Amino acid sequence: MSDILVSEQSAPGADGSGRPSGRLLEVDDLRVEFRTRDGVAKVINGVTYHVDAGETLAVLGESGSGKSVTAQTIMGILDTPPGFVTGGQVRFHGRDMLKMSAEERRRIRGEGIAMIFQDSLSALNPVFTVGFQVAEQFRIRRGMSRADAKKRAIEMLDQVKIPNAKGRYGNYPHQFSGGMRQRAMIAMSLALDPEVLIADEPTTALDVTVQAQIMDLLGELQRERRMGMILITHDLGVVADVADRIAVMYAGRIVEEADVYDLYAKPAHPYTLGLLDSIPRMDEKGQELRTIKGLPPNLMNIPPGCPFNPRCPMAQPVCREKVPPLLQIGRGRASACHFAEELVSRD
Amino acid sequence: MGRYLLRRLLQLVPVFIGTTFMIYALVWAVPGDPFAGKCGERRCPDQYIAFMTDKYHLDQNIFVQYATYMQNLLKGDFGQTFSGRSINDIIATAYPNTLKLAVVALLIEAGIGLTAGVLTGLRRNGFLDNLVLVSTLFLIALPVFVVGFVLQWLFGVQWQLVKPTVSSEMRFSELIIPGFVLGSASMAYIARVARTSIAENRRADYVRTAIAKGLPMRRVVGVHLLRNSLIPVVTLLGTDLGALMGGAIVTEGIFQINGIGRQVYRSIVTKESATVVSIVVVLVLVYLLMNLVVDLLYAALDPRIRYE
Numbered sequence: 001m002s003d004i005l006v007s008e009q010s011a012p013g014a015d016g017s018g019r020p021s022g023r024l025l026e027v028d029d030l031r032v033e034f035r036t037r038d039g040v041a042k043v044i045n046g047v048t049y050h051v052d053a054g055e056t057l058a059v060l061g062e063s064g065s066g067k068s069v070t071a072q073t074i075m076g077i078l079d080t081p082p083g084f085v086t087g088g089q090v091r092f093h094g095r096d097m098l099k100m101s102a103e104e105r106r107r108i109r110g111e112g113i114a115m116i117f118q119d120s121l122s123a124l125n126p127v128f129t130v131g132f133q134v135a136e137q138f139r140i141r142r143g144m145s146r147a148d149a150k151k152r153a154i155e156m157l158d159q160v161k162i163p164n165a166k167g168r169y170g171n172y173p174h175q176f177s178g179g180m181r182q183r184a185m186i187a188m189s190l191a192l193d194p195e196v197l198i199a200d201e202p203t204t205a206l207d208v209t210v211q212a213q214i215m216d217l218l219g220e221l222q223r224e225r226r227m228g229m230i231l232i233t234h235d236l237g238v239v240a241d242v243a244d245r246i247a248v249m250y251a252g253r254i255v256e257e258a259d260v261y262d263l264y265a266k267p268a269h270p271y272t273l274g275l276l277d278s279i280p281r282m283d284e285k286g287q288e289l290r291t292i293k294g295l296p297p298n299l300m301n302i303p304p305g306c307p308f309n310p311r312c313p314m315a316q317p318v319c320r321e322k323v324p325p326l327l328q329i330g331r332g333r334a335s336a337c338h339f340a341e342e343l344v345s346r347d
Numbered sequence: 348m349g350r351y352l353l354r355r356l357l358q359l360v361p362v363f364i365g366t367t368f369m370i371y372a373l374v375w376a377v378p379g380d381p382f383a384g385k386c387g388e389r390r391c392p393d394q395y396i397a398f399m400t401d402k403y404h405l406d407q408n409i410f411v412q413y414a415t416y417m418q419n420l421l422k423g424d425f426g427q428t429f430s431g432r433s434i435n436d437i438i439a440t441a442y443p444n445t446l447k448l449a450v451v452a453l454l455i456e457a458g459i460g461l462t463a464g465v466l467t468g469l470r471r472n473g474f475l476d477n478l479v480l481v482s483t484l485f486l487i488a489l490p491v492f493v494v495g496f497v498l499q500w501l502f503g504v505q506w507q508l509v510k511p512t513v514s515s516e517m518r519f520s521e522l523i524i525p526g527f528v529l530g531s532a533s534m535a536y537i538a539r540v541a542r543t544s545i546a547e548n549r550r551a552d553y554v555r556t557a558i559a560k561g562l563p564m565r566r567v568v569g570v571h572l573l574r575n576s577l578i579p580v581v582t583l584l585g586t587d588l589g590a591l592m593g594g595a596i597v598t599e600g601i602f603q604i605n606g607i608g609r610q611v612y613r614s615i616v617t618k619e620s621a622t623v624v625s626i627v628v629v630l631v632l633v634y635l636l637m638n639l640v641v642d643l644l645y646a647a648l649d650p651r652i653r654y655e
Contacts, residue, residue, distance in 0.1 A: 109561030
């Protein structure tokens, strides 16, 4: 256990939703490695975050930062082998899911924690109708009759604003457009009214205009149902409107956690600063785009000290020796940088 | 769908004419005298030869013969053997036996092959997986007559569990060994195709989704995974059914089953060209129709395939 201190905001249970109070979902010092023929890749190296009822946590990071693997571990759909959990806890209502029986975990899926995936075309089963795949939840998990399940499924499709839901019930996934398919995916994952929804890059595969619609829909449903939502993304634009808090991941660690406003206004980690700086800006049209120099570290051989130090413009000798712990630097803020205080108090 | 079916059925017409003519020409081209050995030790009398030549149009050229044959065929008449027996009769007695054997073989290969394929596909590199890989390799490598004689000897002679040959009643219990022999190679292929298909789809995104939905494992595998993995297996089974219905010359020979395969063999040996052609014509028809059925089955299994 590292001495990680994170936010103590958003008192749960005070919202009158009737849901049990206390932390809904907590990931605590989670460690996951991938054992491959070429060696052991340390993909998750002590990730800690939590989400409460009614709030949206955005997990931000580039490809390979471990944000999806964390989500897969929470859901219990990590491919084993090669992935192995080597430490930490994933607590749902205070109980460690990693210690539960397979059957107990299965019951939580869909009902306690549900997930929507990035590529809806491959994530939906191509040989069953969209309606069947939604109704299946009511039939198998709730034991409803075929007719009742169909009625409920049509209601769900209607709720995610699929036009002519009744008529489209019998369509196959390939007969839907990308946006409609993602809506169906949302309907399917919300069918059992889950308390936590994990959205793994839900808009990456979509057109920009459709992206906004899907994000709006997700935000709306999250507020209505007072769900805790974990939004995994690499798109800073998507995050700003929907998220309450943001956790930035790098090389399998959380490097910064903050409220959306704070993070955009005063990033407390050079990596976050670099990410924000590399958003293309209209007033710099024609100039070269700014990037973070270098590449993310090889997870089989993470550099000593701060994993970001080879790419960090502020790196000092201490960064190559000591791993900076994720320390609280203000109300609901934490950063894993030796110079976090200086960064925040700059300007 | 209806138009597709109609077009496919119309396509059968030229294929049917082409194949039957080829068979007719091939049999016609086989050298040899149909009257050699017909009349015992001596040469057949000239009157007999003249009578038979006239009755079976043997002096006409191949096109006239073929046209006459097709004319009768369209009336449902397959003609007669040289001894005057109706070929319709021969087919009617032999074909049910072949069908029975084919069904038993298909059940065995689908049942065992699919079970082995699914189990090993889900759990690769285990003991069972290696066992199946090695045993299927054996079945594929060994010719049918070796498998046939070995099993006949083992079960029928050595252990005396069954009668070494099949009686004319064609009881189901008698057909298990011949069915296994006939289906053994295909069974091995089915096990391997199913194994690969299951192993490939097991990591598919939609399987992960099904797990994430909290469905019980038997439903994830039995419904979501199996349905997708069955598509290549059904192809294999379908084409194989066509082949099985074509009779099994070797298997029927080993176990003395009076099926279509033995009839073809016998007719070829005795130069009964009309019988050979008639039986093969039936087989061609069956094969073509089976192919059509398999193509239609695709659409039932995979909705992404559309017929237009």
